[in-house]
Amino acid sequence: MTTKQHKEIHLANRPEGMPTNDDFNFVEKEIPTPAENEVLLKTLYLSVDPYMRGRMRDVKSYIPPFELNQALVGGVLAEVVESNSDLFEKGDIVSSNLSWSEYNVADAAKLQKVDPTAAPITAHLSVLGLTGLTAYFGLLDIAKPQAGETIVVSGAAGAVGSIVGQLAKIKGARVVGIAGSDEKIDYLINELGFDAAVNYKKDSFKEDLIAALPNGVDVYFDNVGGDISDAVMKELNKHARVTVCGAISSYNSVDGDIGPRIQGQFIKTSAMMKGFTLGDYAKDLPTGVAALTQWLQEGKLKYDETIVEGFENTPEAFLGLFKGTNLGKQLVKVADPAFAKL
Template sequence: MSDSDTNRVFLLAERPTGRPDEDTFELAEREVPEPGPGEALVRTLYMSVDPYMRGRMRAADSYAESWDVGDPLRAGVVGEVVESNGAGFEPGDVVTGDMQWADYATVAGPELTQVDPDRAPISTYLGVLGMPGNTAYFGVQDVTEPKAGETFVVTGAAGAVGSVAGQIAKLNGARVVGFAGSDEKVEFLEEIGFDVGINYKTTDDYGAALDEAAPDGIDAYFDNVGGEITDAVFPRLNVDARVGVCGQIALYNATEVPTGPRKLAMLIESRATVEGFLVSDFSERFDQSVPQLGEWVQSGDLQYRETVTEGLENAPDAFLGLFDGDNIGKQLVKVSEYSG
C-alpha cells in the first residue's frame, strides 16, 4: 500500500473562456485508491503538461476526448508501481501511461508500458523518448522528409517537439531554421546545431527574416504554432515542398479563430503538400522510433532540455506557462522522488 492515505487529484473546475487561469483547476483530496483486478497502483514520479490539453478543456469534439467539469485531468505520467493486482508488474517497476494529475492512480495493466531506468533518465520517457520525441521523429521522417541540402523551418523550435525535430532534420543533412520566443531560446537552438534561430518576439518582419535565413526558399516546414509565421512561410515554399501541421498553439486560447489561412493560393504555384498528423497515427512503429531516438541521445547526436516544476500543486502554473513560452524543451512536473 502507499505511504500516505491521501491522494491529491486535480479536477477541471470550469471550462475556460480564452486563456485558462487558476479558477480552471481544483485540487481535491481523496483516499488512495485500491487496485482492482488486473490493475496496478502507480505513484506519480513525473507528469507531463502539454498544449493539446487546452483542447480537452472545451466541450467541442476533437481528436482528444473532452474533459467534463468535475473530471480529473489526465496526462502522460512516469510512475513507480506500488501494488499490483494481477497487472503483470512488480512493486518498484517504473512504468509510463495516461494517468490522472494525481499523487496516485490505478491503471489497467495493458495501459501501462514498463521503461528501463538504466537506459535513460526516467523523465525522458515523457520527452525525447516519449510522445514529443515520437512526434518529432515521424513528423520529420515520414511527413516533412527533409533531405540533404534542403531548407527545413520549424516553429516552436525550442520546445519539446520542435527542438528534436530540428535536430533530426539536421541529421538528415538539411539546413535548419527555427523560430523561438526569446534570445535565450535562440542561443539554445544554436547550441543544439540549428543553422539559424529567429526570435519571433523581437522580429518585426517574419518574411524578411525568412528571406535572410532561407535565401533559397523553404523545402520542408514543421508547424507547431500557426498564425502569422505560417502566413510568412507559405509564399516562400519551394516547388514540391512538404508541410507538416503538428500544432497551432498561437490559436489555442483564441475565443474567435481569425480568418485564414490566407496564403493557400501560394500552394498552387509551389505544388506543396500540406499534411496534418497525430503521433498516435504511428503508434505501431514506436518500437522503431524509440530505440533510434535512444541511440542518438546516447551518442550525443540528439540533445534535449527539460524544464521541471517541483510539486503537484504547481502543475497548473507549469501548464499555463506553456502559453507564455516559459519552458525550454520539455515541460515536466516532478511529483515525487524515485526510490530506485
C-alpha cells in the same frame, strides 16, 4: 494505504480564452486499491502539453474532451508501489496516460515499463516519449527531409521543435528555427546546432526570416500557426512539404483563427500540407522509440527539460506553456521514487 488520502486535479470550468488557476480544482480522495491484474502507482512526474488545452473545449476533435469535475489526464511517469499483476513488481517505473493524481490504479496490461538504464527516466516523457515520437514521425514520415534541403521549424525551442531540428540535421538538411527570445535563439544555434534562428518577437522578424532563407523553404514543421506560419508560407519552394503539428497561437483564441488564404500558394508551388496526431502511428511507436534511443545514446540528440517542483504547481506549469516560459519539455516533479533502484 487505502485509508490514506491523496489529491487529484479536476477541470472546474471550460476556459474562455487563456485558462486561469480558477479553472482547476484540487480534490482530496482516498488512495484506491488495485484489483486483480492491476497495480497501484505513485506519480513521480507529470507531463503538461499544449494539446490538453483543446481537450478543455466541448467540441468534436480527434480525442474526447475532458469532463468537468473529473481528473485531467496526461502523460505520467510513475512507480509501482503495490502490484496484483505478474507483469510488474514493486519499484518498477512505468509510463502511461493517467489521471493528474498523486496516485493511480491502472490495468497492468496498459502500462509501458521504463528501462532506467537506457536514459534518465524523465526522457520517457520527452525525447523518448510523446514529444520525441511526434517529432520523429511528423518529420521523417510526412515531410521526408532530404540532404541539402532547408527545413524551418516554429516553436523550435520547445519539446517537439527542438527534436525536429536535430533530426533534420541528422538527415543532412539546413535547419532554421523560430523562437521567442534571444536566449532561445542562442540555444538553438550554439547548443543544438541549428544553422540559423529567428526571434519572432522582434519587429524585424519578417525581414530576418527572409534573410535566413536564401534558398527558400523545402519543409516547414509548424507548431504554432498564426502570423508566424503566414510569413513562412510565402517562402515555400516548389514541391515543399508542410507538417502541421500544432497551432498554439490560436489555442486560447475566443474569436477563432483568421488568416490569409493559402490555396493559391500551394497551387503555384505544388506543395503539400498534412496534419497528424501521434495516434496515427500507434503501431509504429516501438520503431520510433528504438531509433530515438540509438541517436540519444550515440550523442546525436540533446534534450532539455523545464521541471516545476510540486504537484500543487501543476496548473502554473501548464499555463507557462502559453507564455513561452519553458525550454524543451515542461514537466512537473511530484515525488521521488520510494522503492525503485535507479
